[in-house]
Amino acid sequence: MEVSKIIEIIAFITGICVFHSIRPPFLKLLIPLLLVTIFVENYLIIVFDANFVYNIYSLIDMGVWFYLFYCILTRKKIRVLIIIAATICFSYALIELLYLRSWTLWRADSFRIYNLSIILFATLYFYEINKKEYHNIFIDPLFWISSACFLFHLLFFFNNTIMGQLFFWKLSNAKIVFVILQATANIVYYFLLCIGLIVCFYKSRLEQVKY
Amino acid sequence: MFLQVQTGTGQILTSVVAAAGFLLIIIATLSVGQFIVNRQKRNKLYLQQEAMKVNFEKQLLQSRVEVQEATLHTLSMELHDNINQLLSSANYLLRSGFRELEVVPSNLIEAGETIVKASSAIRTLSRSLNKEWLEKFDIIEKLEGEIDRMNRFGKIKFHLSGIDQVNLSNEKQLLLFRIIQEAIQNCTKHSKAANIFISLLKEDHNLIITIADDGIGIGPKLQKDGMGMMNMRQRTQLMGGSIEWNAKAKGCEVRLVLPENQ
Numbered sequence: 460m461e462v463s464k465i466i467e468i469i470a471f472i473t474g475i476c477v478f479h480s481i482r483p484p485f486l487k488l489l490i491p492l493l494l495v496t497i498f499v500e501n502y503l504i505i506v507f508d509a510n511f512v513y514n515i516y517s518l519i520d521m522g523v524w525f526y527l528f529y530c531i532l533t534r535k536k537i538r539v540l541i542i543i544a545a546t547i548c549f550s551y552a553l554i555e556l557l558y559l560r561s562w563t564l565w566r567a568d569s570f571r572i573y574n575l576s577i578i579l580f581a582t583l584y585f586y587e588i589n590k591k592e593y594h595n596i597f598i599d600p601l602f603w604i605s606s607a608c609f610l611f612h613l614l615f616f617f618n619n620t621i622m623g624q625l626f627f628w629k630l631s632n633a634k635i636v637f638v639i640l641q642a643t644a645n646i647v648y649y650f651l652l653c654i655g656l657i658v659c660f661y662k663s664r665l666e667q668v669k670y
Numbered sequence: 671m672f673l674q675v676q677t678g679t680g681q682i683l684t685s686v687v688a689a690a691g692f693l694l695i696i697i698a699t700l701s702v703g704q705f706i707v708n709r710q711k712r713n714k715l716y717l718q719q720e721a722m723k724v725n726f727e728k729q730l731l732q733s734r735v736e737v738q739e740a741t742l743h744t745l746s747m748e749l750h751d752n753i754n755q756l757l758s759s760a761n762y763l764l765r766s767g768f769r770e771l772e773v774v775p776s777n778l779i780e781a782g783e784t785i786v787k788a789s790s791a792i793r794t795l796s797r798s799l800n801k802e803w804l805e806k807f808d809i810i811e812k813l814e815g816e817i818d819r820m821n822r823f824g825k826i827k828f829h830l831s832g833i834d835q836v837n838l839s840n841e842k843q844l845l846l847f848r849i850i851q852e853a854i855q856n857c858t859k860h861s862k863a864a865n866i867f868i869s870l871l872k873e874d875h876n877l878i879i880t881i882a883d884d885g886i887g888i889g890p891k892l893q894k895d896g897m898g899m900m901n902m903r904q905r906t907q908l909m910g911g912s913i914e915w916n917a918k919a920k921g922c923e924v925r926l927v928l929p930e931n932q
Binding site: 592594596606621639 | 698713717
């Protein structure tokens with residue numbers, strides 16, 4: 460089993476263990492998302508066409524993350540920006556799937572727009588916490604989750620970009636490079652999600668001691 | 671030959687793409703790391719500034735309290751050494767005048783008695799304002815004396831209940847005494863109460879002090895922070911405690927929570 464898949468399962472188990480301590484509550488949505496991811500990556504892509512499965516799964520993933528960032532970023536203007544970005548991403552994804560490509564081809568272009576949106580939202584969260592006079596990031600699960608998104612989508616954007624270049628696939632060992640980069644992105648992502656979930660638990664314990 | 675060159679270039683390009691990918695993740699990770707380090711540095715600086723601010727405010731409050739105590743001490747000395755002496759002189763002159771009269775009018779006798787009472791009241795008041803005198807006694811004893819004095823001279827009935835010993839330093843006892851004095855003064859001035867209840871209780875290493883009255887309660891004007899209330903709050907903060915004013919069905923209540931000496 461690949462390392463990234465093991466970390467993915469560890470992240471899910473961590474999520475289950477700390478489920479009751481997850482604050483803010485909207486982060487609990489990560490647990491069903493992780494469950495769906497595990498199901499997709501360990502079963503569905505083996506049984507069905509991988510691109511078809513990932514195309515559908517990516518729409519769910521997109522919806523969840525847009526919702527989570529809508530809850531994380533509370534400023535009105537940013538929320539409007541999230542709604543606009545979500546509309547553009549979903550529209551472009553459906554156009555790409557229905558007209559430009561097909562359900563059995565990976566929708567790299569619309570996914571790059573989604574990558575950029577998430578990078579932007581994560582950066583906006585960093586900006587928000589950087590503006591504060593005091594903010595302890597070690598007890599802020601949202602920081603770790605935003606970091607996970609920032610790093611994962613940055614590398615995924617790079618991967619999606621090289622994936623779209625025909626010359627890249629003609630290069631020797633192209634597939635190995637792609638797989639290694641993607642695995643690295645996954646490892647970083649699930650590792651930071653794990654930290655975020657553990658921080659939730661740690662924070663709730665601290666609050667219990669406080670009161 | 672051509673094929674060999676193409677394969678060599680391809681491997682170099684693959685390596686470049688891989689290196690670019692890893693460089694990207696390294697730079698991004700380092701950026702996040704740098705963000706964490708900077709944020710922690712700013713947090714540390716902020717905490718240091720806050721600690722300095724708290725320390726400065728504490729010193730400022732301490733100085734204010736010391737100045738107030740010095741003023742009260744001077745006032746106490748002035749009451750005892752000047753006004754009390756004047757009253758004694760007035761009483762002496764009155765008594766001298768009595769000897770020259772064959773029949774002393776009853777109102778003059780009453781005036782003499784009033785002067786004696788005033789002198790006694792001033793002496794007691796002078797003592798209550800005197801810091802040195804207060805430091806020799808504990809707050810309970812002091813409060814009992816103060817309540818006894820006020821019950822003798824005032825219309826309002828004062829009631830003291832609760833513990834008979836408090837675990838606070840002399841300095842804190844003095845501060846607490848001044849807070850209670852201020853609260854009592856507020857009650858007598860504004861509440862139109864018939865009774866004032868003062869209680870001191872212990873609760874989990876905390877001292878709970880309540881000063882309640884059965885008067886007209888807190889009006890909207892009185893809820894605003896006046897000088898007296900601000901002084902009470904600052905003195906309580908100086909002792910690391912908290913103070914609140916609560917409206918009751920009849921009257922109002924000042925509630926203080928102070929951490930006892932461990």
